[in-house]
Amino acid sequence: MDFKNEVVELISSQVDLPKEKIAALIERPKNAKMGDYAFPCFVLAKELHKNPVEIAKNITDNISSDDFASIKAVGPYVNFAIDHEKLVSSTLKDVLAQNNHYGDQEVGHGNVPIDMSSPNIAKPMSMGHLRSTVIGNSIAKTMEKVGYTPIKINYLGDYGTQFGKLIAAYKHWGNEEDVKKDPIMSLFHYYVRFHKEAEENPELDQEGRDWFKKLEDGDPEAVKLWKWFREVSLADFNRIYKELGVTFDSYNGEAFFNDKMQPVIDELKDKGLLYESRGAQVVDMGEDENPAIIVKSDGTSIYLTRDLAAAEWRMKEYDFVKMLYVVGNEQAQHFVELKTVLKKMSYDWSDEIHHVPFGLITQGGKKLSTRKGNVVFLDQVLKDAVNLAKKQIEEKNPDLANQDQVAHDVGVGAVIFHDLKNDRLDNFDFDLNEVVRFEGDTGPYVQYTNARAQSVLRKAAAMGEKPSDTDFALDDDWAFAVAKDIADFPRIIRRSAEKFEPSVIAKYSLDLAKKFNKYYANVKILTKDEKIGARLALVKATSIVLTEALRLLGVNAPEEM
Numbered sequence: 002m003d004f005k006n007e008v009v010e011l012i013s014s015q016v017d018l019p020k021e022k023i024a025a026l027i028e029r030p031k032n033a034k035m036g037d038y039a040f041p042c043f044v045l046a047k048e049l050h051k052n053p054v055e056i057a058k059n060i061t062d063n064i065s066s067d068d069f070a071s072i073k074a075v076g077p078y079v080n081f082a083i084d085h086e087k088l089v090s091s092t093l094k095d096v097l098a099q100n101n102h103y104g105d106q107e108v109g110h111g112n113v114p115i116d117m118s119s120p121n122i123a124k125p126m127s128m129g130h131l132r133s134t135v136i137g138n139s140i141a142k143t144m145e146k147v148g149y150t151p152i153k154i155n156y157l158g159d160y161g162t163q164f165g166k167l168i169a170a171y172k173h174w175g176n177e178e179d180v181k182k183d184p185i186m187s188l189f190h191y192y193v194r195f196h197k198e199a200e201e202n203p204e205l206d207q208e209g210r211d212w213f214k215k216l217e218d219g220d221p222e223a224v225k226l227w228k229w230f231r232e233v234s235l236a237d238f239n240r241i242y243k244e245l246g247v248t249f250d251s252y253n254g255e256a257f258f259n260d261k262m263q264p265v266i267d268e269l270k271d272k273g274l275l276y277e278s279r280g281a282q283v284v285d286m287g288e289d290e291n292p293a294i295i296v297k298s299d300g301t302s303i304y305l306t307r308d309l310a311a312a313e314w315r316m317k318e319y320d321f322v323k324m325l326y327v328v329g330n331e332q333a334q335h336f337v338e339l340k341t342v343l344k345k346m347s348y349d350w351s352d353e354i355h356h357v358p359f360g361l362i363t364q365g366g367k368k369l370s371t372r373k374g375n376v377v378f379l380d381q382v383l384k385d386a387v388n389l390a391k392k393q394i395e396e397k398n399p400d401l402a403n404q405d406q407v408a409h410d411v412g413v414g415a416v417i418f419h420d421l422k423n424d425r426l427d428n429f430d431f432d433l434n435e436v437v438r439f440e441g442d443t444g445p446y447v448q449y450t451n452a453r454a455q456s457v458l459r460k461a462a463a464m465g466e467k468p469s470d471t472d473f474a475l476d477d478d479w480a481f482a483v484a485k486d487i488a489d490f491p492r493i494i495r496r497s498a499e500k501f502e503p504s505v506i507a508k509y510s511l512d513l514a515k516k517f518n519k520y521y522a523n524v525k526i527l528t529k530d531e532k533i534g535a536r537l538a539l540v541k542a543t544s545i546v547l548t549e550a551l552r553l554l555g556v557n558a559p560e561e562m
């Protein structure tokens with residue numbers, strides 16, 4: 002049951018304020034004796050020309066509800082006290098009945114394309130692309146939980162003049178065997194070498210341009226090489242996606258929109274939005290802003306033009322109700338331009354486009370840069386994390402079945418959780434020791450808590466005991482703290498979905514884990530008495546919610562570890 006919502010409903014029956022406003026005003030009294038929720042009446046005083054104490058009294062006299070133990074006017078506040086036993090039992094009843102569907106809701110529906118991951122072919126996947134992948138994946142799962150149909154799009158950077166250079170480089174120094182063995186690294190080295198040598202030997206640049214022209218004109222050799230580079234790079238990326246457990250619904254990358262840009266340029270012309278500025282074709286962005294370039298002076302089209310074509314295509318294809326771009330904050334201006342131009346084209350659906358930015362990861366305080374050698378290799382990070390998890394398991398639980406699978410879930414889970422637990426816009430410094438830490442506020446801590454709950458249930462089963470399905474009434478404060486958190490889960494999911502913010506769920510899972518561990522430390526769960534079934538119901542409900550919270554983050558929850 003959503004008690005806060007109930008408070009909002011009751012207040013709104015008496016007070017002429019929008020429900021969101023009421024919800025925002027509701028406070029959580031610090032002193033538990035003052036109840037669980039309080040509505041302050043100061044804001045109404047001016048409007049009603051009455052003193053707030055009187056208003057509080059009036060409201061209280063006119064509402065009643067069986068869901069609360071008491072509703073009282075205390076000074077200028079209306080205080081609501083939850084019936085603790087009732088909260089515990091109604092919450093556990095809901096969770097056990099709905100199982101992993103607990104928290105499902107209908108915030109909205111319809112297609113929501115999520116532009117995410119989107120690494121560039123023939124270059125190592127960066128930390129930024131990892132962030133985009135795991136944040137996008139969690140948002141997709143959360144949107145689905147609240148009724149939408151997410152469509153995960155990997156908008157691969159698979160086209161552009163750099164592919165002319167790459168082909169030229171490959172023709173000079175390339176070796177098929179090497180590319181097959183380690184595609185991205187080999188291709189990347191050719192590309193870096195090309196840049197170095199082109200500084201001494203500018204003719205190389207011309208060669209690169211010539212190859213790009215050939216690619217554009219459909220020259221069979223150029224197309225074949227480009228396709229091959231794309232294919233082997235994608236296979237490399239797919240290994241990482243597989244480790245992370247992330248899948249995509251579409252890989253329509255930049256190249257897919259090659260033949261879809263001219264119509265957009267024509268459309269902009271027809272709508273009278275395009276004008277010339279210093280040889281380029283641009284769209285006005287309003288006073289004080291630089292115009293947005295649509296066609297460069299050398300005639301080539303650019304990133305923005307392609308994204309315009311992609312947005313229009315996706316609208317036709319998916320008829321979306323929202324579209325999200327999970328892309329680093331450094332591209333914020335690009336997405337402002339994208340939305341502004343679409344709006345100028347009279348596409349009101351541009352209002353439903355959201356750039357979902359995230360912060361920068363640095364290493365040793367410096368920006369990561371593949372070119373400058375300040376790199377984090379994702380494969381290696383994942384491998385290290387899994388190995389460390391494996392070592393811990395061998396020490397602590399050598400008899401565990403499926404050790405490799407569990408080590409994988411814990412190691413990879415640690416990496417994903419670490420990325421999601423902070424507000425996505427926060428910048429942070431990458432520290433491998435921090436990422437693979439298993440104590441404190443980490444993914445493995447939440448996983449471990451869930452495994453602990455599962456282990457209690459197994460022990461109970463061995464004693465012939467199981468969670469009750471009728472009696473859920475527990476009156477101790479530890480149980481109440483756990484159940485109150487669990488009751489909050491649906492609201493947490495909604496908040497995370499509305500803010501496109503996985504950290505809301507990650508922080509929540511840590512909090513619930515802590516509350517449960519306190520319960521575990523203070524209450525003898527497996528004592529055979531008439532309440533054992535109710536206690537086991539609390540344990541089971543906790544495990545259901547922790548498992549589901551982790552799932553929404555893209556993290557597996559092993560039953561044993």
Ligand code: ARG
Nearest residue numbers: 116119120121156158308328
């Ligand atoms: N490939 C781009 C990069 O690595 C990210 C693409 C983001 N998506 C988009 N529709 N622009 O920077």
